[in-house]
Amino acid sequence: MVYQILVVEDQKEISDVLKKYIAKEGYGVAVANHGFEALELFGDREFHLILLDIMMPGINGYEVLKEIRKTSDVPVIMLTAKQDEVDRLKGFEIGADDYVIKPFSPRELMKRIQVFLKRVYQEADEIIYSFKNLKLYTKSMKLIKNDNQIALTAAEYKLLFVLFKNKGQVLTREQLIELAYGNDYEGYDRNIDSFIKRIRQKIEDDPKNPKILITKYGAGYIFGGDEG
Template sequence: MVYKILLVEDQKEISDIVMKYITKEGYGVAVASNGFEALELFGNQIFHLVLLDIMMPGVNGFEVLKEIRKISDVPVIMLTAKQEEIDRLKGFEIGADDYVIKPFSPRELMKRIQVFLKRIYNETDEIVYHFKDLSLHTKGMKLLKNGNEITLTTAEYKLLFVLFKNKGQILTREQLITLAYGHDYEGYDRNIDSFIKRIRQKIEDDPKTPKILITKYGAGYIFGGEEI
């Protein structure tokens, strides 16, 4: 599996160097030069680790981290020129996993990345959930339909994981939010409806007449449809 890293850095000379080292290690990488780009990329792709600069124009790194933590526990390494303890503590309180102080050694940064990826992903055995022509692969966080990979966002994967694990059970919006995104989720519960709609477009033969992910009006949703 090729791990994919989101690099968020507004200084091009730094991002070019880090990107070069990341690709040399064989990882995939996407680069955002500001917080808005970072959130857009994160919402539309799956990443296994985020390198996140703090001081950026517009939306700073702390705000980006807050938004990421609403839907994902992906490891985040903060890149910062600030050395004050209070700034590091703020990041850890929001959900940062580690800090690298600028200027930093790219080789040291790669070692930290390797440690995180090995600890979080490599030590977990692959679990594959199956239903009809669908298979959800936990180690690669990917969905296959008839053997073809379907692109998922991080939020969609986390919701599908819960649905596959609870196949045949009716789950309310509140249960789906808690199981997929945790008690600290700050979005609207109706956001689940939007996630469900996007997932149906990817897994159903006819999304307007779903057979797999069914709405139980007044109760919630059930994964498994008419097969259960």
């Protein structure tokens, strides 16, 4: 298993160095130059650790972290030139796992990354996505509702994974097919409706009156209901 790391840094000279060191360690690496790009990448792919700069154009690292923590417990190490204790405490309150103060030693940061990956994934390469009373486990592909495990087929898991990753976004049938099943999908677009119906039976308290997985008529589906 190759760990995937997302670097969110607007200074190219820093992101280039980090990318080089991370790849040298044998990890997969993706780079986002600003917060919006980071959230787009995070929505499309699975990452095991995120290096997140605080001061960026558009939206800052704090806002990015808030969005990530709505659905994921993935480890996040903040990169910052700020040394004020108040700034560090703010990040920890939002859900940061650690801080690295710029300028930093790339070798030291790699050691810190190794420690995090070993500690977090020592038993299983598992990331947990959560929403309300639901938890989705990425390695064991299990769904927990109110502390009870709900059986999923492989097809249901793939679709539910995409919905968790894109919480709050309206996705068309075509987008769901592409993201969940790729170009090898040979079924009809309308088959997604059947998958949605089965998933609702498993996640909704009242499947006939769904509050979590909502139909946006003429557009598609949105996971997260009114809170999305």
